Amino acid sequence: MSMFSHPFMVYALLGGTGIAAACGAVGFFLVLRAQVFTGDALSHVAFTGALAALAFGIDLRVGLFAATIAVALLLGALGRRGRADDVVIGNVFAWILGLGVFFLTLYTTNRSGSGNGSATINVLFGSILGLSSSQAQTALWIGVGVVAALVFIARPLLFATLDEAVAAARGVPVRVLGFVFLALVGAATAEATQAVGALLLLGLVAAPAGTALVLTDRPFRGLGLAVALAVGEMWAGLTLAYFVPRMPPSFSITAVATAVYAAAMIYRWSARRRAAVRSAATAVAPAHIRVAEPVATADTVSV
Amino acid sequence: MPADSGLSWNLLSDIDQMWKLDSMVNAYRAGTIVAVLAAVVGWFVVLRRQTFVAHTVSLAGFPGAAAAVFLGVSASWGYFGFCIGAAAVIAALARSGKGGMAEESALTGIVQSFTLACGMLFVALYKGFLNGVNSLLFGSFLGVTPGDIAVLAAVAAVVLLAMALIGRPLLFASVDPAVADARGVPSRTLSLLFLVLLGATAAEVSQITGSLLVFALLVMPAATAQRITARPGRSLVLSVVFALAVTWFGLGAAYFSPYPIGFWITTFAFGCYLLANLYGFVVRWRGAGRRHMVEALGVS
Numbered sequence: 292m293s294m295f296s297h298p299f300m301v302y303a304l305l306g307g308t309g310i311a312a313a314c315g316a317v318g319f320f321l322v323l324r325a326q327v328f329t330g331d332a333l334s335h336v337a338f339t340g341a342l343a344a345l346a347f348g349i350d351l352r353v354g355l356f357a358a359t360i361a362v363a364l365l366l367g368a369l370g371r372r373g374r375a376d377d378v379v380i381g382n383v384f385a386w387i388l389g390l391g392v393f394f395l396t397l398y399t400t401n402r403s404g405s406g407n408g409s410a411t412i413n414v415l416f417g418s419i420l421g422l423s424s425s426q427a428q429t430a431l432w433i434g435v436g437v438v439a440a441l442v443f444i445a446r447p448l449l450f451a452t453l454d455e456a457v458a459a460a461r462g463v464p465v466r467v468l469g470f471v472f473l474a475l476v477g478a479a480t481a482e483a484t485q486a487v488g489a490l491l492l493l494g495l496v497a498a499p500a501g502t503a504l505v506l507t508d509r510p511f512r513g514l515g516l517a518v519a520l521a522v523g524e525m526w527a528g529l530t531l532a533y534f535v536p537r538m539p540p541s542f543s544i545t546a547v548a549t550a551v552y553a554a555a556m557i558y559r560w561s562a563r564r565r566a567a568v569r570s571a572a573t574a575v576a577p578a579h580i581r582v583a584e585p586v587a588t589a590d591t592v593s594v
Numbered sequence: 595m596p597a598d599s600g601l602s603w604n605l606l607s608d609i610d611q612m613w614k615l616d617s618m619v620n621a622y623r624a625g626t627i628v629a630v631l632a633a634v635v636g637w638f639v640v641l642r643r644q645t646f647v648a649h650t651v652s653l654a655g656f657p658g659a660a661a662a663v664f665l666g667v668s669a670s671w672g673y674f675g676f677c678i679g680a681a682a683v684i685a686a687l688a689r690s691g692k693g694g695m696a697e698e699s700a701l702t703g704i705v706q707s708f709t710l711a712c713g714m715l716f717v718a719l720y721k722g723f724l725n726g727v728n729s730l731l732f733g734s735f736l737g738v739t740p741g742d743i744a745v746l747a748a749v750a751a752v753v754l755l756a757m758a759l760i761g762r763p764l765l766f767a768s769v770d771p772a773v774a775d776a777r778g779v780p781s782r783t784l785s786l787l788f789l790v791l792l793g794a795t796a797a798e799v800s801q802i803t804g805s806l807l808v809f810a811l812l813v814m815p816a817a818t819a820q821r822i823t824a825r826p827g828r829s830l831v832l833s834v835v836f837a838l839a840v841t842w843f844g845l846g847a848a849y850f851s852p853y854p855i856g857f858w859i860t861t862f863a864f865g866c867y868l869l870a871n872l873y874g875f876v877v878r879w880r881g882a883g884r885r886h887m888v889e890a891l892g893v894s
Contacts, residue, residue: 327699328646331706335806378817381645382867385810389860392732392807396853412727416714490653491714494707501700539718545711552704556687 294533303419303540306427307525309434310486311495313479315521316441318496319514320472322504324452328377329366329473330496332384333480336362338489339391341414346397355481362387363477367470417488417541426485433482437475438518448472449510491541495521498548505555524548612849620738624746625841628802629811631750633837634757635795636812637830638788640820642768645813646699647684650706651793652808654680655800657713659730664720670745673797680709681793685786732804732856746798753791760784765826807856811837814863821870836866
């Protein structure tokens with residue numbers, strides 16, 4: 292029996308593709324800008340937003356998007372040049388997480404008596420196999436929208452990321468770009484929370500981007516690679532979860548992403564070793580040439 | 595939480611009644627130990643700007659506890675094993691070079707999501723453990739036994755002793771790594787050792803506040819203290835005072851209200867942090883005002 296004959300699997304693949312593409316693209320810039328912690332904070336904010344929506348009985352997605360985008364912009368406003376200090380982020384999101392616990396208690400005491408444990412589990416760890424047809428379509432469109440918007444601002448954003456001062460001097464609106472980017476991160480986070488859950492979406496954000504940066508130094512190739520890896524890992528994870536029913540899909544997706552990252556690290560490590568051995572060998576042959584430091588030459592290759 | 599224990603008009607008799615409960619006394623003892631430890635270690639976390647790593651290490655407590663429940667061993671083993679393990683992985687893989695910032699943060703994020711995914715897997719494998727997840731993540735202080743307190747106190751004593759031994763060189767290496775390196779301080783070894791101690795601390799605090807909120811006790815009091823004063827000794831003491839106050843009030847509030855301890859601890863701590871920021875702002879504003887006055891009067 293084919294995997295595609297189950298509608299829930301088709302919806303998961305469809306929605307998952309949009310979510311993975313958005314997370315991969317956003318994650319690439321998050322890693323490049325050393326803002327992964329912001330993504331982490333926003334994923335926890337998504338938890339609070341979702342539980343607040345549940346506690347007040349409004350649509351889950353309204354709470355998710357409102358909370359993540361608002362806090363993303365707040366974190367941008369708290370720091371200089373659209374970037375907040377890690378300690379400030381930590382304080383803000385620890386409190387917001389505490390608020391999430393508060394809403395959780397409100398929800399479990401006031402609303403449904405049954406199944407209260409699974410609400411938290413779904414928000415925290417996702418339920419991609421539970422996506423409906425319309426939810427999957429929404430996820431796909433939001434994913435396409437986030438990727439399109441990022442591609443649109445990719446060139447100036449890259450400039451602003453790699454050399455902020457020069458970009459600002461050349462008239463690139465560094466601050467506005469920072470805010471637009473954070474809003475996009477918020478949107479991607481809110482959408483991804485529904486699929487892989489608040490706690491695990493960091494894997495989709497950080498792992499493909501980290502892998503892409505290990506494999507290539509060229510920015511646009513890296514961006515494409517991050518998106519492709521994220522989508523591929525999403526598909527592989529879903530397939531794995533389908534064939535091993537005891538394995539939750541959120542786990543298999545994260546596990547595949549982590550394994551690919553580990554493989555890339557090992558690949559680079561062995562490539563460096565080979566390069567070091569080769570340069571040592573060439574240095575030994577003409578004995579009068581001083582042995583170059585192999586580690587230093589290999590290090591300069593990294594971003 | 596006892597349902598009949600709303601706050602009456604007589605505060606003293608309420609507190610007296612709370613102290614009659616063994617479970618509350620135990621909770622206060624455990625909370626005190628944990629608060630002191632978290633404040634001291636967290637002070638260095640804030641100074642070294644390692645909040646992301648601290649958060650990741652503390653989240654590792656959740657899969658640790660889930661694995662322990664799944665395997666049927668004591669949760670303490672799971673907490674300590676996973677938290678220290680995550681700290682060791684990050685310490686081993688992350689190079690301390692400044693150029694590696696972007697890659698290091700990606701690595702930290704990947705470690706975090708993978709450990710959490712493992713926790714998810716253990717929960718899924720162990721059916722019927724669903725209701726325990728909330729207390730693992732958000733803490734429950736009512737189940738603390740005297741045996742737990744003995745373990746907490748022993749580990750806290752070891753970690754604090756180690757911190758006292760490496761405190762001065764670690765401070766030097768944190769404030770000015772380049773100069774510390776030049777003066778022969780082994781900053782790489784120190785940061786590795788510090789991460790392991792951080793892992794042990796996170797494991798301790800997890801057992802009271804839950805994995806998701808360790809971070810609040812670790813970072814917020816220290817950040818508040820460092821906002822108020824820049825002098826190391828004084829802000830370290832302040833950090834401990836804040837952590838203790840927040841924990842004690844948090845426990846009391848959680849006892850007298852239907853809301854969980856995690857909410858109260860984070861809210862009190864965030865309130866302190868906001869007040870400290872306000873204080874810093876006012877001091878700076880007054881300083882600027884005085885400078886303007888001096889300039890305007892021409893007394894330079």
